[in-house]
Amino acid sequence: MHQSKRIAAFILLAFLFATESAPAQPSDVPKSLTDKAGKTDLYGDPLPSGAIARLGTVRLRHGDGVYSVVFSADGKTLASSGADEMIRLWDVPTGRESRHIEGRFEDLVFCKERRSLAMTVRGGAPTRWDIGSAKLVPMRAPVKGVTDSAFSPDGKILAGALPNKAILLWDAATGNEIHRLTGHSEEVLTLVFSPDGKKLASGSNLDDGTVRAWDVESKRQLRQFGKPRMDLTPLGFSPDGKILTVRNDRNAIVLWDVESGKQVRRLDEERGLSVRSAAFTSDGRILASGARDYKHGRLWVDSIRLWQVSTGKNLRRFTTLGQVNVVTFSPDDKLLAVAGWGNTIHLFDVRNGKELFTERGHLETVAE
DSSP: OOHHHHHHHHHHHHHHHHHHTSOSSOTTSOGGGSOTTOOBOTTSOBOOTTOOOOSSOOTTBOSSOEEEEEEOTTSSEEEEEETTSEEEEEETTTTEEEEEEEOOOSEEEEETTTTEEEEEOTTSOOEEEETTTTEEEEOOOSSSOOOEEEEOTTSSEEEEEOTTSOEEEEETTTOOEEEEEOOOSSOEEEEEEOTTSSEEEEEEOTTTOOEEEEETTTTEEEEEESOTTOOOEEEEEOTTSOEEEEEOTTSOEEEEETTTOOEEEEEOOOTTOEEEEEEEOTTSSEEEEEEEEEEETTEEEEEEEEEETTTOOEEEEEEEESOEEEEEEOTTSSEEEEEESSSBOEEEETTTOOBSOOOOOOSSOOOO
8 A cells, every 4th residue: 555545544544533532412413403323523513324424514515506695683593595405594603504494495585573584486486484383385476477586675575577577566475466567678587675675676688688776665666777788687785775786797886876876886896707796784885796706627716805885995805616696794794604506605704804614525516
């Protein structure tokens, strides 16, 4: 045996011995999550039945790419949905999974009045997950054929895109139609509520190419941004709902004043980047953006930037593997959650840019 092979074998044996010697039942691991033998890995997380060790960690890991992440109001829990058709709840201080349920959903909203998650998926029925009873409850729609949908932040109103280019608003509890918004000349692809639920932004496909802002209470269009075939995508509202962030056809982030329709600022990403998500801090002073950067070997290295909204200055830059789909701040703005087609959810400390959990496992879907 070559010397390098001997060293590798010794390291593996040492790892297996350490794993077998790990505490059988840490006090903070729910008994329902451990296997019958009570075996855990080096981090104290339960092993599957029959397993003797784990290389890496399962903390903040999905089995496939991640669609959406959202913090609870107290910032202690993070919910995520993934391409592995699982919705998972994570304990933020430890990164440990506390609960999961099977289901294919893309967008998540923590409902403020109840301990539940509102979930939507393109082409499927909106659903509510009652966390206490662990039940999935489908939401009724007044009509069939809703191609995409979004919950208001409080989970009370649903907005859905119809094949006839209209946007349907309905009561999530009763299923009754509230109103229909019309104006787009082509199918609506993107729907985004403002944080207070009073405004809705919609983006259509390239033949329309415009973004429109709507007043949910008065059911009227507030503003149209762009012209046909401009390929604009709404990314989100500022906390006060006065500014709408839009990605333009050159992958710059444009900040628009909703009331006046005037451009407030343009944040230019580096050439070759593709902006996929953006999020404001709770005071609206900082904007985080996630963009596809460059390919390093077989993995995408993506870029996350923090911008000063008042000046457009780039304050900080993070990099991570795996095509970022979503960025979001914790309620106290101290943490930034980043996730995408890599199966890992990254938590960064906004103050110093350091990642909280750097224990490594697989960064992509395991193929063999």
